[in-house]
Amino acid sequence: MRIQVRRTGGFGGIERFAELDTADRADADELQELARQVLAKGHRTPPVGVPDGFSYQITVEGETVYATDPRLSEKESRLVSVVLKEGAKQT
Amino acid sequence: MTEIQPTQFCTIVPPHVLDRLARSQDPALSAPARRTLEADAVQRTRRQLTAVAAPVPAPEATADVDAGADAEGAPECPQRTVHDCRNGTDLPGVVVRAEGDEPVGDATVNRVYSGLGATFELLLKEYGRSSLDGTGLPLNASVHFGDRYGNAFWDGEQMVFGDGDGEIFLDFSIPVDVIAHELAHGLTQHTANLSYYGQPGALNESVSDVMGSLVKQYTLGQSADEADWLIGAGLLAPRVTGVALRSMKAPGTAYDDDVLGRDPQPATMQDYVRTGRDNGGVHINSGIPNHAFYLFATRLGGKAWERAGQVWFDVLTGGELAVDADFARFARLTVSAAAARYGEGAEHEAVVKAWAQVGVETA
Numbered sequence: 509m510r511i512q513v514r515r516t517g518g519f520g521g522i523e524r525f526a527e528l529d530t531a532d533r534a535d536a537d538e539l540q541e542l543a544r545q546v547l548a549k550g551h552r553t554p555p556v557g558v559p560d561g562f563s564y565q566i567t568v569e570g571e572t573v574y575a576t577d578p579r580l581s582e583k584e585s586r587l588v589s590v591v592l593k594e595g596a597k598q599t
Numbered sequence: 600m601t602e603i604q605p606t607q608f609c610t611i612v613p614p615h616v617l618d619r620l621a622r623s624q625d626p627a628l629s630a631p632a633r634r635t636l637e638a639d640a641v642q643r644t645r646r647q648l649t650a651v652a653a654p655v656p657a658p659e660a661t662a663d664v665d666a667g668a669d670a671e672g673a674p675e676c677p678q679r680t681v682h683d684c685r686n687g688t689d690l691p692g693v694v695v696r697a698e699g700d701e702p703v704g705d706a707t708v709n710r711v712y713s714g715l716g717a718t719f720e721l722l723l724k725e726y727g728r729s730s731l732d733g734t735g736l737p738l739n740a741s742v743h744f745g746d747r748y749g750n751a752f753w754d755g756e757q758m759v760f761g762d763g764d765g766e767i768f769l770d771f772s773i774p775v776d777v778i779a780h781e782l783a784h785g786l787t788q789h790t791a792n793l794s795y796y797g798q799p800g801a802l803n804e805s806v807s808d809v810m811g812s813l814v815k816q817y818t819l820g821q822s823a824d825e826a827d828w829l830i831g832a833g834l835l836a837p838r839v840t841g842v843a844l845r846s847m848k849a850p851g852t853a854y855d856d857d858v859l860g861r862d863p864q865p866a867t868m869q870d871y872v873r874t875g876r877d878n879g880g881v882h883i884n885s886g887i888p889n890h891a892f893y894l895f896a897t898r899l900g901g902k903a904w905e906r907a908g909q910v911w912f913d914v915l916t917g918g919e920l921a922v923d924a925d926f927a928r929f930a931r932l933t934v935s936a937a938a939a940r941y942g943e944g945a946e947h948e949a950v951v952k953a954w955a956q957v958g959v960e961t962a
């Protein structure tokens with residue numbers, strides 16, 4: 509399963525993009541389940557953000573949900589964090 | 600000279616802030632802070648006298664909608680509360696320092712407490728405004744938000760600061776201009792309420808950078824030509840190639856780094872960036888009004904918060920700035936605000952030239 513996260517905005521306005529494929533990972537099952545739950549409950553359009561807050565675009569197998577600071581669910585927060593930290597980075 | 604009676608005077612920026620700055624490894628911060636400490640008694644006396652003797656009334660043409668509340672009975676002391684999220688994301692977290700409390704063991708908490716005080720003091724003493732809403736709104740902040748969260752934001756009610764990842768960003772409470780920037784989002788929300796997209800969004804961002812830089816200059820007692828005009832100096836980790844996140848003096852030059860990329864800010868309309876990302880480039884195109892303010896303030900010389908800052912403040916709080924104002928609309932209002940407050944003299948000429956230099960029409 510391919511999971512992509514694009515983070516935009518923030519105080520610095522610096523964009524981050526990262527992608528990971530769960531196939532390469534030992535925690536594949538857990539991550540896929542987390543991604544499915546995020547997809548099921550996520551916003552289909554970008555929610556209104558706050559000044560300098562990050563906006564997130566989470567894409568799982570081509571399907572996208574949106575989130576903004578500071579109102580990420582605990583699951584969204586966990587998924588975003590794993591992908592941005594451990595996924596392959598691009599700009 | 601007669602001695603001032605210290606009645607009703609609250610010490611907002613405690614000397615330990617300046618102590619800290621004076622010990623800073625950044626000579627741009629430490630040298631002026633040392634000078635400020637040396638001149639501290641004189642400065643404080645002058646500010647007290649200014650505040651007591653001459654709260655400048657706003658001229659009718661640009662009367663602050665909240666000016667009445669400011670003048671009569673609005674609180675003249677801040678009401679600060681700093682909370683600790685303890686690296687979670689539940690806001691606001693637990694109270695760790697309330698107004699009047701002694702400094703605590705956590706430097707982040709103390710920096711934010713002092714930064715709130717410095718911003719409150721500038722608004723009150725220089726612009727006659729009691730807090731963000733003009734009626735003494737309590738100032739709330741949360742620190743240690745999230746796990747190595749590399750950001751700070753205004754959530755509509757309070758400021759939130761992350762610790763930074765340590766790799767690219769350090770603690771977001773380090774630069775006083777970042778603290779004041781977030782508070783200024785609250786000021787904008789309570790006044791012009793500029794929308795957060797495209798040009799009005801970039802103006803919203805720029806007003807926060809202007810206030811951020813002014814609070815830093817005010818704290819350090821710097822004149823426009825002594826100031827560094829950087830936003831976020833001291834925030835980048837040592838391995839990052841850059842001096843800050845933005846430069847009002849030279850937009851586009853703050854950093855150029857393998858990981859962070861290159862500072863994308865334009866200085867003039869010729870390089871205006873059209874993008875849907877970052878709410879239509881609010882942190883990118885803010886470089887243009889930022890640079891206009893820098894040009895205005897340095898052309899005038901002296902303390903930037905006095906005349907240049909006053910003109911910007913008049914526009915923000917004057918009631919004529921529309922939520923969807925573009926750069927040209929904002930620029931024209933600064934020209935009329937300069938004329939209303941100072942006549943058709945140096946201030947008017949300087950602001951017209953500043954906007955012309957960044958390619959924004961005011962005629």
Ligand SMILES: [Zn+2]
Nearest residue numbers: 559560804807
């Ligand atoms: Zn901002």
